[in-house]
Amino acid sequence: MKMRDKILATATSLFESRGIQASGVDTIIAEAGIAKATLYKHFPSKNLLITSYLREKSDRFYEWLNSSLVSKKATSLEILISLCELVEQWIMTPEFHGLPFHIAAVEFPEPDHPINQYSAVLAVELQGYLSKIAATAGAKDPEALGQQLTILFEGAALVERLSPGSGAASRAKNAAITLIRASI
Amino acid sequence: MKMRDKILATATSLFESRGIQASGVDTIIAEAGIAKATLYKHFPSKNLLITSYLREKSDRFYEWLNSSLVSKKATSLEILISLCELVEQWIMTPEFHGLPFHIAAVEFPEPDHPINQYSAVLAVELQGYLSKIAATAGAKDPEALGQQLTILFEGAALVERLSPGSGAASRAKNAAITLIRASI
DNA sequence: TGTAATATTCAGACAGGTCTGTTCACTTAT
DNA sequence: ATAAGTGAACAGACCTGTCTGAATATTACA
Structure with a gap:
């Protein structure tokens, strides 16, 4: 191995x-x-190498998020806030180069291409993950908040990658907290 | 011609x-x-064809936005709200296929590649455009709000493209309005 | 421990296809 | 007559994926 x-x-x-x-x-x-x-x-095949890479990256991300979150004993709202801070932190690490499945989806835009389809699956996974956390935190409309957080995080990842040092991750975190407070 | x-x-x-x-x-x-x-x-060269395409798309977008905005006589806050609705509308048109300079930046990720550099310029242009509107609308921190709107819109464009019909544009619009109200 | 059998890795050539960009002589407009 | 467009071939480079025979590890058994 x-x-x-x-x-x-x-x-x-x-x-x-x-x-x-x-x-x-x-x-x-x-x-x-x-x-x-x-x-x-x-x-x-190279496609299998690419999908293995995408799977691996997603697994590592959720592993890291989960282990970082459980270590904090906190109220449900504080968990959501922690989540935002962790995502900001993750975007700001030097190793961060954008969301892998986003990049893959852009590089293989045809909807029936296996890489594009797998990317779509991983995107849905992320949104489901965030919605679940929003639900346990008692959001009024967990699915809506989950998608809004997804949009903010994906947008921040993009902007920070295209304009490094612009502070996009931090601004997105603040926006996310505003949205969270408005929906609890 | x-x-x-x-x-x-x-x-x-x-x-x-x-x-x-x-x-x-x-x-x-x-x-x-x-x-x-x-x-x-x-x-x-093909690179010049690509940059011409990017320039053209940006020009058309700002033309359309400007002409749509001036036709509405409204208070400054209403202008910001209109902006959000227009962006949602624009993302939802069938001809929409993602932000061109985003896609270009992902397809040419090396920072010294001319296409990547030009994409970064266009990204800064968008953020400046939104910040300027936020400023005339009297936002407390126009630059911050401008960047938050940029992140929301770019994120929504991405998610809507990867998961069509997921309602990302509409959710982003609602989030944007929440943020606007919180910062005026 | 020593040796034989098995699995893995190596370097490189090869096929068949794609790509950008150049050049040529010929034809059509204006 | 000046300019623009055509079709086709060409160069030189890249791509994924296959295959070969030789070298090297790893394992199994005595």
Whole structure:
């Protein structure tokens, strides 16, 4: 399982710095220092490599969010506030390069392309995650608040990526808190 | 000037339906029914064709917004509300395929690529436009509100594109109005 | 421990296709 | 006669995915 992780790590780094389409298989194997046949043994096609990358990134994100949230003992409203702060923090880490499934969806815009479809699934997952937290926090319309938070976070991720240092993540956090207070 | 417009219109349609990178020069000229030399006479490189497309789209958007806004005689707060409704309306038109400069920035992620740089300029332009309206409307912190609206609109554009029919534009409009009321 | 069997990885060539951009001689307008 | 457009070929580079034979690890058994 070591080789697989090494390939995935190299691919992740290239996908996020140069883009997915711009990172050819030859570049990935050169950067990882492996043979092409090895890559194709672990990932029978580039599409499978891409979806594995997307799945991995989502899993890590939710893992990190969950473990950070449970460590705080707090009222339900405070959990929502903590969530906003964690998302801000996450966007501001130097390793952040935008929401992976967003980038993938833009790079593969055709609706029947497997990458686009998988990206849509991951987007729905995120919204469901946020709506669930809004529900347990007692929001009047959890689905509405969940989607508004999704929009804010995705927008902030985009703006911060395109204009680094513009403070978009912090402004989005403040906007999110305003919306939360208005809907509890 | 007719040929130039025809090329630009064909390129626009292909860029927005299939993506920019996925729309090769050969596809564009085939769709437009012209010779390759003709395209390269009007646009010496594909990059120039792309930037022309981005400029054109931005110009048309601001033209439409401005003319729609001045036709309404209203208080300053009402102008901000109208703005939100217009943006929602614009996102919901069937011709909408996401913010062009966003898509371009994602497709060309390297910071020194001319397309990425031009996209950043257009993103700043949008935020300045919204901040200016927030200022004339008397917002307490026009720059903050302008950026929050930018984040909401860009996020809504993304979500609506990835999950059509999810009502993201409408929810973003409501969120925007909440934020506006909170900052006036 | 020693050795044989098995699995993994290697470097590189290859096929068949795509891409941007250039150039050519020929034809059509104005 | 000046300018613009056509069709087609071409260069040089890139792409994904397949395949080969040799080198290297890993495992199993004695």
